[in-house]
Amino acid sequence: MRLTPGPAREIDLDRVDLFDLDLYASGDPHPVWDAMRAKAPLHHQVLPDGREFWSVTRYDDVCRVLGDHREFTSERGTVVTHLGVDDVAAGKLMTSTDPPRHTQVRRAIGARLTARAVASWEDRIRQTIARFLQPALEGGTFDLAEQALLLPAMVTGPLLGIPERDWAELVQLTAMVTAPSDPHFQHGSEAATLAIAHHELVTYVTEWVKLRRATGDADGSLLDHLMNVRAGEAPLTDEEIALDGYSILLGANVTTPHTVSGTVHALIERPEQYAKAQADPSLVPNLVEEGLRWTSAACNFMRYAVSDIRLGGGMIPARGAVVAWIGSANRDESQFADPHQFDITRDNAKRQVAFGFGPHFCVGAPLARLTLRVFFEELLQRCGSIALDGEPRHLRSYFIAGMTHLPIVAKKRMTP
Amino acid sequence: MESEAQAAPSSAPESLVREISALWGEYLGTREVGADDDFFVLGGNSLIGIKIVDRVTEDYGVELSVRDFYLAQTPAKVAALIEQGRTRT
Numbered sequence: 001m002r003l004t005p006g007p008a009r010e011i012d013l014d015r016v017d018l019f020d021l022d023l024y025a026s027g028d029p030h031p032v033w034d035a036m037r038a039k040a041p042l043h044h045q046v047l048p049d050g051r052e053f054w055s056v057t058r059y060d061d062v063c064r065v066l067g068d069h070r071e072f073t074s075e076r077g078t079v080v081t082h083l084g085v086d087d088v089a090a091g092k093l094m095t096s097t098d099p100p101r102h103t104q105v106r107r108a109i110g111a112r113l114t115a116r117a118v119a120s121w122e123d124r125i126r127q128t129i130a131r132f133l134q135p136a137l138e139g140g141t142f143d144l145a146e147q148a149l150l151l152p153a154m155v156t157g158p159l160l161g162i163p164e165r166d167w168a169e170l171v172q173l174t175a176m177v178t179a180p181s182d183p184h185f186q187h188g189s190e191a192a193t194l195a196i197a198h199h200e201l202v203t204y205v206t207e208w209v210k211l212r213r214a215t216g217d218a219d220g221s222l223l224d225h226l227m228n229v230r231a232g233e234a235p236l237t238d239e240e241i242a243l244d245g246y247s248i249l250l251g252a253n254v255t256t257p258h259t260v261s262g263t264v265h266a267l268i269e270r271p272e273q274y275a276k277a278q279a280d281p282s283l284v285p286n287l288v289e290e291g292l293r294w295t296s297a298a299c300n301f302m303r304y305a306v307s308d309i310r311l312g313g314g315m316i317p318a319r320g321a322v323v324a325w326i327g328s329a330n331r332d333e334s335q336f337a338d339p340h341q342f343d344i345t346r347d348n349a350k351r352q353v354a355f356g357f358g359p360h361f362c363v364g365a366p367l368a369r370l371t372l373r374v375f376f377e378e379l380l381q382r383c384g385s386i387a388l389d390g391e392p393r394h395l396r397s398y399f400i401a402g403m404t405h406l407p408i409v410a411k412k413r414m415t416p
Numbered sequence: 417m418e419s420e421a422q423a424a425p426s427s428a429p430e431s432l433v434r435e436i437s438a439l440w441g442e443y444l445g446t447r448e449v450g451a452d453d454d455f456f457v458l459g460g461n462s463l464i465g466i467k468i469v470d471r472v473t474e475d476y477g478v479e480l481s482v483r484d485f486y487l488a489q490t491p492a493k494v495a496a497l498i499e500q501g502r503t504r505t
Binding site: 085088089187188189191192194195196198199200202203 | 456460461462463464465466469482483486487489
């Protein structure tokens with residue numbers, strides 16, 4: 001979806017279709033969300049097949065929906081693609097589990113992903129990113145969005161314990177989960193695409209665990225950790241290992257690439273911001289926060305109301321599905337002044353909710369932040385300037401706001 | 417995408433189609449599954465698919481391709497894939 005909104009237009013909120021994939025692939029959702037925040041903070045939509053959902057778009061409401069599991073449960077599913085079908089992995093997959101079980105599992109997994117734990121990876125990540133950027137500096141056209149899809153696998157592969165030969169296949173599968181209707185990733189119907197990808201990914205982790213058990217190998221990787229960690233009093237079940245392993249692969253692969261390409265695109269459109277960051281590398285951490293806010297790669301998450309709940313001037317009935325639009329919350333004018341301005345010196349960029357909010361706050365956030373910081377440090381140091389070299393293309397997905405193509409030409413920086 | 421499933425004629429013996437329909441019924445919690453019923457319309461998902469594909473390997477000694485299984489989508493076509501796998505080995 002376009003991240004810099006186009007010209008203002010008339011929005012009829014009664015006719016808005018938030019499930020229209022064209023809106024994200026070639027349209028302009030921000031003016032729609034602007035209108036929703038202003039006039040319909042609790043928006044209701046019924047799909048042609050009878051499924052219905054409520055949307056919240058204001059920062060405070062998004063935080064409330066994502067943050068309070070007593071009112072809004074994750075145990076019936078959290079991804080809009082599955083609206084109306086209760087999650088078969090509820091209570092087993094960490095993201096589809098409420099506290100208290102969720103707290104036990106998240107603490108166990110998160111212990112290996114804290115900022116302190118991932119800090120020792122910085123040198124290795126820097127080398128990986130230097131290798132990633134090398135072909136971009138050779139003078140030709142470099143499709144950053146296409147290449148960036150592989151970046152998380154390059155960075156997290158060794159950390160997860162996944163051999164390089166499997167990366168491309170896993171990246172393809174995780175992309176199928178997030179954009180099952182994008183022609184780049186579709187196999188047959190949307191349902192078939194999702195099932196193929198889920199099946200292959202869960203089976204991949206299951207086989208990985210089986211092999212480790214058979215050989216007794218331990219490599220200290222994150223998947224290894226999943227096999228040995230205790231959550232509460234007991235180890236994770238095999239089903240939990242397979243599903244959480246899947247979830248970690250997914251979380252690692254599908255968001256960071258789009259934050260990379262979307263932020264670089266924003267910098268190409270605003271050379272003065274690029275120059276500012278280049279002149280003062282200490283701005284990079286804030287550039288990363290603004291990039292996260294700006295791109296909001298995980299565009300939304302879903303919850304189900306536990307009981308009738310008053311919110312945003314309306315009522316969500318018990319069992320109703322609620323979509324919390326993170327992409328909109330991060331442009332809420334009550335929170336961020338001039339929200340549609342990309343500003344690497346924004347003083348409260350860190351209040352962005354791109355990683356979510358509350359108990360399900362992204363467990364990989366410290367690693368993502370580290371990767372993004374190192375990426376932009378290296379990019380600014382190596383590239384004197386970056387120009388667009390073709391039309392950017394956006395991902396056909398209402399779940400992940402992303403790009404499929406961003407052709408760029410980079411010039412080597414002469415004076416370091 | 418060209419898939420083997422789409423190219424496969426429904427050449428499986430009727431008895432095999434019936435067995436596969438029954439196998440699906442076991443995991444989909446539906447009493448009657450027809451030869452041409454759609455996996456996803458019956459409420460099928462990947463966790464059920466994993467169990468069915470594993471059972472096919474155990475019971476028939478045929479390793480179905482995951483892609484072909486979901487693109488086939490009906491017991492008749494899955495039976496044809498199994499038949500194909502058997503004759504190939």
